[in-house]
Amino acid sequence: MYVADSRANLAASADGAVRSVTGRRRAAVAPAVFALGAVSLITDVSSEMVTAVLPLYLVTGLGLSPLGFGLLDGVYNGFSALVRLVGGHLADRGGGRHKWVAGFGYAVSAVCKPLLLVAHSLTPIGLVLAADRTGKGLRTAPRDALISLSSTAEGRGRAFGVHRAMDTAGALLGPLVAFLILRATVDGYDAVFTVSFCVAVVGVVVLVLFVPGGRGERVPAGERPTLSAAVRLLGRRDLRRITVCALLLGLATVSDSFVYLLLQRRLGVPDRWFALLPLGTAASFLLLAVPLGRLADRVGRWAVFLAGHGALLVAYALLLTSWHGGGLPYVVLALHGAFYAATDGVLMAVASDGVPEALRSSGLALVQTGQAMARFACSLLFGAAWTVWGDRAALSGAAVALVGCALFSVTLRPKNAKGAVAA
């Protein structure tokens, strides 16, 4: 196949036990990772184009109020978390089906874009977006498994960092492309959806052509990827510990919208800048994903993962202080982005160490779903705490919970946490 050296690494990294392949330690990130990063970048341009104009389209194009849709949204997100488990399991079954399950997920999302052209009321639009989320849910775990399987054990943090940086770059470009199209046209939502479709298809084409992997190519060692084997993964001490820690820390991770709302209230960010706050987080994530991924490989992934939560804790603390300097919103957003850079891909790198190759996709899906559900629970709890005690007390509570969970996670750290970089 296309990427010969990555397959050599596949063999070398089996079960995370084999140490570095001599001379490969400082080798570049596997071409497969760049290919997957390119697919994610292109796909994110496509999906964020739609996300950026959707409210505008609903309100000014179709005359609907998007609130009704917001209520349905939570359901879709929960559904997507479950689909992730399915995607993870399907990819493992039969060995090496990752590419095709991920490709199917990307294709489902691509097909959804032209469907938006014919959906003119909330129910069909809601169904199309649900299908889009399903595609996203299906592809996430197999894609992360592919990244993990095509990297050496010691370069995994950097590989995930490269992928996440490329992914975020796409997310930042998408809205820009969408608004340039709207500028060039009159009510050009149809053009936005059509271009979004074309871009998504390019993503699928790049995946099919340049991402290695296919049917039965790899005969995985270790457990057979059955459903019960996937469930038994939780019996593995390392993965169980990682999942428990991800769950606990997820429970203390206040959702992005709350962070932005707190920023606006506590630090007096003007209303018209509100929509720009997520861009600050994304920019910081983009810049820090690779350096922090590399750092994770060098000093230990678990340490960087916990340090990322430390950055989040500092952001909470800054939101709690009464000092309101002009630069504070930037600092908070930079820390918020650093939190994602130090945790999002790094967690996948940590988890990869604890899962056998044959079940890699299922294992990663398990951790991701656990984390997503914990964050959802945190949102509900945080909203309730805000209601009962006010925003300051709720945030203090979250900060204390974060410290507690972090301390607990330090004691629970998986024993292979250093990511097998002993060499």
Add this chain to the structure above:
Amino acid sequence: MTTRSRILILVSAVAVLGAIGLASVLHASARADRRNHVQAGGPRVTPGTVALSGHGQMLFRNMAWGPHRDEVVSVPAGDPSGARTASGVKCLRFYAASGTGVCLQAVHGPVSDTYRALVLDSRLRTVRRYDVPGIPSRARVSPTGHFAAWTAFVGGDSYAGTDFSTRAAIVDTRSGELIPSLEDFRIVKDGHPYHAADVNFWGVTFAADDRTFYATLATGGSTYLVRGDLRARTLTTLHANVECPSLSPDGTRIAYKKRVKGLPKDAPWHLYVLDLRTMRETPLAEKRSVDDQVVWRDGRTVVYALAGDYGADLYTVPADGSGVPRRIASAALSAAFPG
């Protein structure tokens, strides 16, 4: 497959898809020309003087294709489907009363749109300008013209772009003082002070006393009718399941959209009128789902918008539950009877 052939396939795919994308953009930009031409069989629109002081007229946003698309136009209230006089003022949403108008506009920037609210005098000249933090949806002016209000949808999370909140603002049109969000008011729910992080307000409607207003409060997955007090800065819940209230000219009834069980989730609203003295609800004769803040044409009739071939059409129905809905103007949105 060799790398060379892979790249060839990719380049051809990009060329084909790029051509499709480019064609769709060109098609959409060519539409600008078509939309600047008057549609066949559409209403006659001529530029002219539009004032907020004349009686017996109806104003709205003209959505008919042609050079005056999206401008505020006036028609005789007795003949709303007749010839339209265009003002030259473009608004996404508009409302007016007693010589004061409010116009919610998009400001096209190089890479994204921003929004603003204009307070207009009786000759539609801009008196004040305010930033609006998101996509504007509802606009109202108090019967005296002394207060104006608007609602905007604000999105805060780029990865869950469908997660919205609303901001409702009220401005004193005489002093220019702005209340940027009703979330700063004290809420009294079912007789007790109420605080919640998930509070959203939309659809303000004013009483004639320049102190009382009504609005929608949403929290915990439910909506409520609240009565607001501009001087005490309080909001008190009165009734559940009320959205986009609109107070009748005599101040005794509220027309609103109510989420009705058993309807599809995307079209869940029917129009009702609530008698504020008896708290009795009367369903109106409109059987379709209405997503608009209705306007009272007089004490007996309400006007509202439904989706139509050119964006939206305006309909009317009696406010007592009798009669049938009637379309009074096509390609029209945001009706006001400022006289």
